[in-house]
Amino acid sequence: MAGTPFSQQVLKPMNAAKKLGVYLPATPPEFQEHGITRAQLEELETNPPEWLADLRRNGPHPRPVVAGRLGISIAGLARGGITEPLTTEQIDELRDDPPAWLLAERETAAKVREEEDRVAAEAARKAEKAARRSR
CATH class of the missing domain: 1.20.58 (Methane Monooxygenase Hydroxylase; Chain G, domain 1)
Known part of the structure; x- marks a missing residue:
């Protein structure tokens, strides 16, 4: 039985927020409601959208x-x-x-x-x- 490729593993929103160093309740609803893959997480880290850059810069x-x-x-x-x-x-x-x-x-x-x-x-x-x- 083959497992899911690492890049396709889905992270829960709380874990993704921790890895990104942001406060989950301050993230957009679509981020809070759906898991993201490790590949998507890597993309967010490499090319942060404005909401992520703003959260990292200003908080909370x-x-x-x-x-x-x-x-x-x-x-x-x-x-x-x-x-x-x-x-x-x-x-x-x-x-x-x-x-x-x-x-x-x-x-x-x-x-x-x-x-x-x-x-x-x-x-x-x-x-x-x-x-x-x-x-």
Whole structure:
């Protein structure tokens, strides 16, 4: 039994919106109501229509995009009381005049990245040591 070719696999609207980095309720009704194939998704990424370019530029943006633009985690957004999508203008306002919670979350995110880097460097060092021993 042959499966559907990869490019013809249909993605649900929610998954397609996640892959495109857009907030599903802000997309056109036809996008929300019908799945799209991986080939169509690739076409949207390569040649975004005006609605997609506008959403990416102005929002509203889904939480992963908001968190990324603010340099914090999604959990940090929730701790800061941000549970709804934000527009680019709202994100810029937060960046221009960051509240105390955002500064604290940025500090936390920086510490997490430092620890992840330290752990990765340690793992690389151990792997290199093991590779030298096996020669």
